[in-house]
Amino acid sequence: MNRFWKRLQYTKWFNISKDGIFKENPIVVAVLGICSALAVTNRVENAIAMGLAVMFVVTASSLVVSAIRNFIPSRVRMITYMVIISSFVILVQMFLEAFFPVIAASLGAYLGLIVTNCIVMGRAEAFAVKNPLKYTFFDGVANSLGYMWILIAVAFFREILAFGTLLNFRVMPDTWVNWTVMALAPGGFFVLALIIWGVREWAKYFDVAAE
Amino acid sequence: MKRILSIMGFVFAMGSITSLLIIGMDALTFERILANEQALFQSKVLDAFDVPYTTATINEVFIQNVEAIELDVNGETVTVYRDPKTGRISMEISGGGVWGPIIGVLTLEPDFVTIANVAILQQEETPGLGGRITEPAYLAKYIGVVFNPDVVVTKNIPSADNEVDAITGATGTSTRFQIILNDTHAKLFPLLQALEN
Known part of the structure; x- marks a missing residue:
């Protein structure tokens, strides 16, 4: 078991996944995708839906970019990413509006704004365009998982404090007074900041001031 | 020259493929999206009429309990x-709202001047300010307000039966919503009265 674990630690896909989920987490370390992390995290179900939508867009667009990376003329590569990403976002949006209208309504404008989520463009430019399909897949899934678990963590605290519920089930006693500010934007800032601080301490990631 | 041509060819191919994908998805989901919008409208009307329904039965209940009248x-x-x-x-x-269209449902009492209910189906107002127009607590303030002859959204404490409290910090949304309500009412009121007689 121990040997298996040691060998695992030296495989490329394991390291790619670890970077995406934890060591180079897009929200905690790179501080990308903050807008949606603040906006749609007042309920856990919204966070999960947003996480899945971003996961689909990141993975699919990275795979396409990686598959055609040898044909993309370098002058128009940014535009190429943009067209691919926005196509996938429109597909996700149509799908959710058709089959999950309630979730689409609660994500609102932020669903369309996945286009501007820097994680998607970031992974395409930083990873997919230089790496083969296999690793790109791990990188896309790992980064969106990294995004998703932070979103769920933020939503977990906000939903409990703001509504006294978790995935719409009552978890707080009836005497609990809803902490309304947690449902609003300031609550998102408070909780996200605390979580970023906590995870950075845990991951031993510190910004070193330039001297 | 050859490089430019190959770039153009690439862009053209990419545009065609992605457009085809989106057109295909649109064809697949178009009907369902329309049906969802219709169901949302019907559910707001049923809410205003206090008719119970479930998500699966909205259309049936609507057809059974609601009479559609076409006005010219x-x-x-x-x-x-x-x-x-x-x-x-x-x-x-x-x-028109501040940033995009405001679409909703207005329900009147049988006298055609007293508001029984207001619901919002679609809006793109500023979140936290004009966006509060969707909050049930705000829309409840419209219940019982009378078109006499207009509804007035006021910044002061409402004192007359045709006055409603505006949303603080959202004067644009409030005045535009007032115009939408009054325009619709002014347009349909004579026809509704004629219908009664």
Whole structure:
């Protein structure tokens, strides 16, 4: 078991996944995708839906970019990413509006704004365009998982404090007074900041001031 | 020259493939999206008429309990919905908000001047300010307000029966919503009265 674990630690896909989920987490370390992390995290179900939508867009667009990376003329590569990403976002949006209208309504404008989520463009430019399909897949899934678990963590605290519920089930006693500010934007800032601080301490990631 | 041509070829191919994908997805989901929008409208009308329904039965309940009346407004057909039991009338309201269209449902008491209910279907107002227009607590303030002859959204404490409290910090949304309500009412009120007689 121990040997298996040691060998695992030296495989490329394991390291790619670890970077995406934890060591180079897009929200905690790179501080990308903050807008949606603040906006749609007042309920856990919204966070999960947003996480899945971003996961689909990141993975699919990275795979396409990686598959055609040898044909993309370098002058128009940014535009190429943009067209691919926005196509996938429109597909996700149509799908959710058709089959999950309630979730689409609660994500609102932020669903369309996945286009501007820097994680998607970031992974395409930083990873997919230089790496083969296999690793790109791990990188896309790992980064969106990294995004998703932070979103769920933020939503977990906000939903409990703001509504006294978790995935719409009552978890707080009836005497609990809803902490309304947690449902609003300031609550998102408070909780996200605390979580970023906590995870950075845990991951031993510190910004070193330039001297 | 050859490089430019190959770039153009690439861009053209990429554009065609992605457009085809989106057109295909649109064809697949178009009908369902329309049906969802219709169900949302019907659910708001049923809410205003106090008719119970479940998500699966909205359409059936709507057809059974709501009477659709077509009105001819200067050659344009406008459909209003009547509750045969209470005589309440629901109509779609729409118009420009601050950033995008505001679409909703206005329900009037049988006297055609007292508001029984207001619901919002679609809006793109500033979140936290004009966006509060969707909050049930705000829309509840419209219940019982009378078109006398207009509804006035006021920044002061409402003192007359045609005044409603505006949203603080959202003067633009408040005044535009007032215009939407008054325009729809002014357009349909004579026809509704004629219908009664």
